[in-house]
Amino acid sequence: MKPFFIYNTLSRTVEEFVPLKPGVVTLYSCGPTVYLPQHLGNMRTYLCTDTLKRALRLNGYQVRHVMNITDVGHMTSDQDAGEDKIEKTARAEGRSPREVADYYTQLFIRDLEMLRIERPTVPPGQFCRATDHIADMIALIQRILDRGYAYVVGSGVYFDVEKWRGPGAKGRLSRQSLEEQYSEQRLEHASDKRSKHDFALWVLNQPHHLMQWDSPWGRGYPGWHIECSAMSMKYLGETLDIHTGGLDHIPIHHENEIAQSESATGRPFVRYFVHYAFLVGMEGAKISKSSGKFPVLTDLIAAGIDPMAFRLFCLGAKYRSELAFSLDAVRAAQTNFEYFTEFARSMPPDACSAPDSGWTQSYFNRFIDSLNNDLNTPQALAVTLELIGESYRxxxxxxxxxxxxMDSVLGLGMEEIRRQAASQTLPTEIEALRAERDQARQKKDFRRSDELRRELQARGYEVKDTPSGTVLQPRR
RNA sequence: GGCGGCGUACCCAAGUGGUUAAGGGAGAGGUCUGCAAAACCUCGAUGCAGCGGUUCGAAUCCGCUCGCCGCCUCCA
Structure with a gap:
């Protein structure tokens, strides 16, 4: 087994990855809050996780992957007051919070499928909904209380951040002390919590909130961070190998997850934190839900772009680099994707079943070396394209x-494309036109043959006269 | 104010001390072809924001300058 290297935010260096249990990787990734469609920036992160999983599997690991879906209540602000985003959408759309969450969960899963992103493996094929794990969260909060790192007041159960950190200590991920981190805090706290640094584990006495559950401390709902700790540890154990998420989660969400989890268990929570850089728009500006304007996958499809082109576009940049989104850049990826599909479609069947030529081995080695070097997908992609080019040459x-x-990591579905092309059957009237055109060409009746080509094009088929015969390809 | 990051060809983007600076797209030339389309091949930065410095050697390390962005409020 070759060593696999990955950047760990905890150490801020590229480290060799060694799982806790040989051969098995436990992986938790922060999933979406389902109150709006997921934009392309969101999808990039899920694509990155998918690539990480696939790369680990190519290296021989079994990957135990959990992903959550946040279908309940965090606030528009991190304070006690504020509006639950799901409930906000529910009010705006005249639906129940449950309906809103279900609807956007469905959209999300549909997008994942179109991008050929694999589902979590624990529980098999399931996403973990926060609302299905309220009891687990309550149990975890109780453990934190028992250990003395949380306290109960009128507005909720809070995590005692200062006690956990110790005086002046810097955050493990944020690398800032509480004073530094919150020096410019813009919101005032009209709250009964002991310190402005404390965050809610369980929120109480918010009668307007629609989604509430009974708990030992009263009716309420969970705080923002607790679900990830509860669900990840429930399914993967108290220490995870890898935890992934967007860069924006480093200083708050993941910092707090560590605090909650480790205060409850007394063990290290995560061994490797992997964070993804943003997809950015024009002039490098971040695309985000709160900015109001964000492209989604269906926008691309409406523009005639295959979801695989977006996948390829994302593979073209490293996960730790910002990626500049533009329709032109994605169109470039679309053209490149067609180079892949052309190769797959034109595969001679006998060559597929034959063993590979010896020269391919060095390409494969370079491919896996690229991936194992901090998931360098642009380089791995380049090697793949070089393999195809060399095959032609x-x-x-x-x-x-x-x-x-290679495609088991790239995830473009090459074998599926090849099979589909190989088993393609044309509608009889199209087949008749093709046959007639062949005859006309044989008789050198080029007027008729050109007419028939226009007819086929009008019906949506690209006509290609290759040395081995005429090929019709449905136009997208 | 604190923390983090970026600036490589027309566009996207690897490379972070050492042979000719990956790859893709666009563009230019070519092969094939009745024509066309498609496909394939070849060619594209003596230079990596600018200026200094360290070094036998720097896109890569250090300093300064200019420009851009993210996080510190929910956010991938």
Whole structure:
């Protein structure tokens, strides 16, 4: 097994990845809050996690992956007051919070499927909904209380951040002391919590909140961070190998998750934190839900772009680099994707079943080396394209098993594309037109043949006269 | 104010001390072809924001300057 290196936010260096249990990786990724469609920036992070999973699997690991769906209540601000975003959408759309969450969960899963992002593996194929884990959260909060790192007041159960950290200590992820981190705090706290640094584990006495549950401390609902700790530890154990999320989660959300989890268990919570950089828009500005304007996957599809082109676009940049989004850049990826599909479609069947030529081995080695070097997908992609180019140059198509192994990480669905093309059957009237055109060409009746080509094009087929015969390809 | 990051060809983007600065897109040339389309091949930065410095050697390390962005409020 080759060593796999990944950047760990805890150490701020690239480290060799060694799982707690040999051969098995426990992976938790922060999923979406479902009150709006997920924008392309969100999808990039799920694509990054998917690539990480696939790369680990290519390295021989079994990946135990949990992902949550936040379908209840965090606030528009991190304070006690404020509005639950799901409830806000519910009011705006005249639906119940449950309906809103279900609807946007569905949209999210549909987008994942279109992008060929694999589902979590624990529980198999399931996303963990926060509302299905209220009891687990309550139990975890109780453990924190028992350990003395939380307290109960009228407005809720709070985590005692200062006690946990100790005086003047810096955050493990934020690398700032509480004073530094919150020096510019813009919101005032009309709250009965002991310190402005404390965060809610359980919120009480918010009668207007629609989603509430009974708890040992009274009716209420969970705080923002607790679900991730509860669900990850429930399914993966008290110490996780890898925890992923967007860069924005480093100083608050993940910092707090560590505090909650470790105060409850007394053990290290996460061994490697992996954080993804943003997809940015024009002039490098962040795309975000709160900014109001954000492109979604269906916008791309409406613009004639295949979801796989977006996947390829994302693979073209490192997960730790900002990626500049533009329709032109994604169109470039679309063209590049068609280069892949062309290669798959034109695979001779006998070459697919033949063993790969020896020269492919070095390409595969470079491919996996690139991935193992902090998930350098642009380099891995470049190697893949070089393999295809070399296959054309050598006129040697015995590369398919190598290419499909590479595609097990790239996730473009090469084998599916090949199979589909190989088993493509044309509608009878189209087939008749094609046959008639062939005859006309044989008779050198080029007027008729050009007419028939226009007819086929009008019906949505690209006509390609190749040395091995005419090929019709449905136009997208 | 604190913390973090970025600036590589027309566009997207790897490379972070050492042979000719990956790859993709666009563009230019070419092969194939009845024509076309598609496909394939070839070529594209003597230079990496600017200026200094360290070094036998720097896009890569250090300093300064200019420009851009993120987090510190929910956010991937």
């Amino acid at each position: 050598r006129k040697d198509r015995c590369v398919w098993s190598t290419l499909t192994k």
